[in-house]
Amino acid sequence: MGQGTNGRIEVYEHFMSPTADSYLDVAQRIGTQGVMAVNIGAPVFAGVVDEPGGIQSITTDTTDNDNVALYIGPFVAGDGGVWMEARLKTDAITDNAVFVGFTEILDASTPVMPAEFATESFVYSSTGSIIGLQFDKDATTPDWRACATNDQSYSIDCDSLATAALNPPVADKFDVIRVEVDPDGNGEVWLGEDAGALKSVKRFTTNPIQTTVVLFATVMIENRADAAAVMEVDYFNAGGYIDWTQ
Amino acid sequence: MGQGTNGQILIEEHFMGFNYTGGTTMSNTHDQGHLVAVASASGTITQVIDEPGGILSINLDTTDNTNCVLYTSNPFKTADGGCWMETRFKVDAVNDCAIYAGFQETVNTTTPVMPAEFATETMTYNASIGGFAGMQFDADGTTDDWRAVGGDNSAAAWDADSDATRANQPAVADKFDIVRVEFSPHGDVDVYFSGSRTNSSLVLIKHADAILTTTDVIFPVLIIENRAADAAAVLEVDYFNCGGYIDWTQ
Numbered sequence: 001m002g003q004g005t006n007g008r009i010e011v012y013e014h015f016m017s018p019t020a021d022s023y024l025d026v027a028q029r030i031g032t033q034g035v036m037a038v039n040i041g042a043p044v045f046a047g048v049v050d051e052p053g054g055i056q057s058i059t060t061d062t063t064d065n066d067n068v069a070l071y072i073g074p075f076v077a078g079d080g081g082v083w084m085e086a087r088l089k090t091d092a093i094t095d096n097a098v099f100v101g102f103t104e105i106l107d108a109s110t111p112v113m114p115a116e117f118a119t120e121s122f123v124y125s126s127t128g129s130i131i132g133l134q135f136d137k138d139a140t141t142p143d144w145r146a147c148a149t150n151d152q153s154y155s156i157d158c159d160s161l162a163t164a165a166l167n168p169p170v171a172d173k174f175d176v177i178r179v180e181v182d183p184d185g186n187g188e189v190w191l192g193e194d195a196g197a198l199k200s201v202k203r204f205t206t207n208p209i210q211t212t213v214v215l216f217a218t219v220m221i222e223n224r225a226d227a228a229a230v231m232e233v234d235y236f237n238a239g240g241y242i243d244w245t246q
Numbered sequence: 247m248g249q250g251t252n253g254q255i256l257i258e259e260h261f262m263g264f265n266y267t268g269g270t271t272m273s274n275t276h277d278q279g280h281l282v283a284v285a286s287a288s289g290t291i292t293q294v295i296d297e298p299g300g301i302l303s304i305n306l307d308t309t310d311n312t313n314c315v316l317y318t319s320n321p322f323k324t325a326d327g328g329c330w331m332e333t334r335f336k337v338d339a340v341n342d343c344a345i346y347a348g349f350q351e352t353v354n355t356t357t358p359v360m361p362a363e364f365a366t367e368t369m370t371y372n373a374s375i376g377g378f379a380g381m382q383f384d385a386d387g388t389t390d391d392w393r394a395v396g397g398d399n400s401a402a403a404w405d406a407d408s409d410a411t412r413a414n415q416p417a418v419a420d421k422f423d424i425v426r427v428e429f430s431p432h433g434d435v436d437v438y439f440s441g442s443r444t445n446s447s448l449v450l451i452k453h454a455d456a457i458l459t460t461t462d463v464i465f466p467v468l469i470i471e472n473r474a475a476d477a478a479a480v481l482e483v484d485y486f487n488c489g490g491y492i493d494w495t496q
Contacts, residue, residue, distance in 0.1 A: 002422075003424070004426065034300070036264065074295060
C-alpha cells in the first residue's frame, strides 16, 4: 500500500462545546472532536460552566450497574503504538466504579466495564485485550488499580491481578490517567492525583496486549448504588497511527 | 485590515467520532466532523469499526449516477497563501463507480456534479464546476486508470488529448488509494497519487501552472458516483485533511 504525508491520528477533546442531552439511545458523538458515547440507562449529559477549560458532566441513571462509556477509536497498537489521557473526577467515591484505558471489546449498545473489583476479587469482564486504571467502590480497599490482560488471563507481571496505586480517588478532585501501549504489546499506566504530576503506576513488560487487534480508548463510569453517579471529564485525548497496510 | 496571530487553517478529519446513529439516510446535508456530506439521493452513511483509525462508509443509492460529495462547507482561496487537500479512501468494487478527489470552484449542494467524467475514451469537463483540479477514476472508461484532471468552465487545463494525465495505476477493489492536491498562491497545481498497487509514498502525477483565477474560492471535495443501475457503490474514507490560510483582506 502507499503512504500519505501524515500518519498520525490525534484527538484532543476539551469539551469546550460540551454535549447537553437527556440521554443517548445509541452510540453517538459528544463534544466536537471525535469522542463517542454509549450508555445503559438514561444518563444526563451537561456542560459545566463554573470551572474553566471545558468540562463534560455525565450523570448516570439511578439503577445499579447503569453506566456510560466515552470512547475514541479504534486504534491498533502494532501500527506504531497508541496512547490516551483523560482528566476526570466523580462527585463521590462511594457509589461508582471507573475504568480508564484501552479495551478491545466495546459494546456500542450495552457497554460492559472491562474490569471490576468486588471485595478482594479482580475480574476482567470483557474478553480481548484490556489495559488501564480501574477504581471500584465495591472493593474492600478502594484504590486506583492498574490492570492488563488478554482474553481474561491476567498479565503475569501484575501483582494480585492488578496493581494498586496506593492513591485512591477523592470526591470532587481531578485525577489524570494516561495509558500507553507500545507497538510490541507492552504498556504503561500513569496516574496524576489531584494537582500532582503523572507517576507510573505499572509498566507491563510481558506483552499483555495483542498488537494486531483494534483497541478503543475508553473512559467509563458505572453505578454501584441506587443513586445517580456523576463524573466530570475535563479532557479526553487519544492518539495512534494510520494502518497503511490496509 | 488587521491580522491575527495565526493565519493557518488546518482540518484533519479521521472520522473518529461518528455523528449519527447506526446508519444515516443521506438524502440531505449531514455534518461529518469537520466536513459536510451531500448526496443526490438516499443511501446510508455508517462508521466502520473493524479497521483502525476511524473510517466513514458512504453507501450510495442503487440508481445510476446517484452520488455523494464530502467537502468542507467553506472554501479556500489560493491567493491567500495556497491550499492543499489529502484524502485516503477505497471502494468496494471498481466496476460500478466513478471517483473524483481534489478541489473545485462550485459545489452543488442539492445535486452534486462530478467535475470530470471519463466515458469510453473521452474526458468530459462539466461547465457548472468552474475551476478544478484533482484525480479522477471512472468505471465507464475503456481503460481503467486514475487520471489527473484540471479544467475551468468545461475547458481542459492541460493535455489536450482526452486521457488527461494517467497515473498508470488503476483502482483496486477494497484497497486504499491516496490523493493529494496542492495549489500555490499563483494558481499552480501539483496533483499527487499513491496507489494501492505500490508501496510508494505519494508520487507527482501532474504539475500545471496558473490554471485557476487565484481569487476564486475552491472547495476540497471527494465525490463518488454510481455507474451501475442496480448496484450501490460503496466508498470508505480513512481520512480527509486539508488546509489553507485566512483571507486577512476581507
